[in-house]
Amino acid sequence: MVSAGAKITLQEFLALPEGDVTYEFVDGQAVPKVSPKAFHSALQAALIVLMRAWCKGKGRIYPEWAVILERQGQAWVPVPDLTYISYERLPKSWKRNEACPAIPELVIEIISPDQSLKELEDKAKDYFAAGVPRAWIVNPESMSIKVFSSDGASQLYTDTMLMVDALLPALEITPRQVFEEAELT
Numbered sequence: 491m492v493s494a495g496a497k498i499t500l501q502e503f504l505a506l507p508e509g510d511v512t513y514e515f516v517d518g519q520a521v522p523k524v525s526p527k528a529f530h531s532a533l534q535a536a537l538i539v540l541m542r543a544w545c546k547g548k549g550r551i552y553p554e555w556a557v558i559l560e561r562q563g564q565a566w567v568p569v570p571d572l573t574y575i576s577y578e579r580l581p582k583s584w585k586r587n588e589a590c591p592a593i594p595e596l597v598i599e600i601i602s603p604d605q606s607l608k609e610l611e612d613k614a615k616d617y618f619a620a621g622v623p624r625a626w627i628v629n630p631e632s633m634s635i636k637v638f639s640s641d642g643a644s645q646l647y648t649d650t651m652l653m654v655d656a657l658l659p660a661l662e663i664t665p666r667q668v669f670e671e672a673e674l675t
Contacts, residue, residue, distance in 0.1 A: 495519065500558075500565040504589060512554060515567035523569055524602045529630040529674060533600050534571055536671035537628070541574065544661045549576035549595075556589035557597070559620035566620065568613070570597035571628075574658075593621040595657055600628040607636075614638045624657055630674065635665045 496519065503515040513520040526534070534553050541551045551574045559566045567589060575594035597617055599610045607627065614625040618640040625638045634648045637655070647653050650664050669675050 500567070503567060504556075504558075512569055514556075514569050515565060516561070517564065524604060526571075526600075527603060529672070530571070530600045530602055532672035532674060533628055533630060533668065536668050537572055537598060539671055540663055540667060541572070541661070544658075544663075545574060549574060549578075550580070552590075557594060558589050558591055559593065559617075559622070561616050561620060566616070568597075568617070571600045572596075572598035574598075595622070596624045596626065597622055598626045598628065601630060611638070624655065628668070633665060633669050633674070635668065 498518065498520060500515060503513070503520055506513065506520065512523040514523055515521075538551060538553060545551050551572060553572055554569055555573045556567050556569045557573055559568065573590060573594045574596040575590060575592060579595065580590065580592045599613065601607060601610060607629065610627045614627065617625050618638075621640075623640045627636045627638070628634075629636070632648070634646055635653065636644055636646045637653065638644045647665050650666050653661070653663050653665075655661065666675070
């Protein structure tokens with residue numbers, strides 16, 4: 491059990507037992523993540539199905555995997571809805587049941603009903619400051635995916651717009667594919 495507002499160390503955070511609540515480590519505190527609802531879970535599953543086929547032999551795509559990063563000079567352990575990391579950054583031979591120890595190429599966040607696009611855009615900026623080059627924000631209400639790059643560029647994708655990215659070679663996906671796979675269209 492984590493006490494609200496209690497300061498803990500990164501080591502204490504990483505030693506917390508798994509449970510019903512997922513926490514992120516922010517400013518020395520264990521902060522509970524928003525509990526996902528049906529659309530969020532469906533989109534997360536759809537993205538795993540579509541992206542796992544693409545990344546086979548290239549890397550890992552995992553849901554709710556804590557990533558050890560730095561934010562404003564302090565340890566920060568966010569738990570993106572999905573994390574993609576290539577075998578170049580974290581070798582295929584790495585087999586540990588722990589937080590991701592390397593900076594991933596891509597994090598994906600899905601907007602929950604009690605979150606705003608602005609909140610997740612701010613979080614994307616924190617990811618970039620920590621060295622993550624790409625962040626996607628999936629919006630269930632508008633059935634869109636906004637892709638943010640660490641250089642400050644962003645692109646909103648809707649419907650059948652093909653998402654192609656040199657950072658993710660040969661991945662070709664559209665928001666429609668994602669939302670159809672999630673059975674939300």
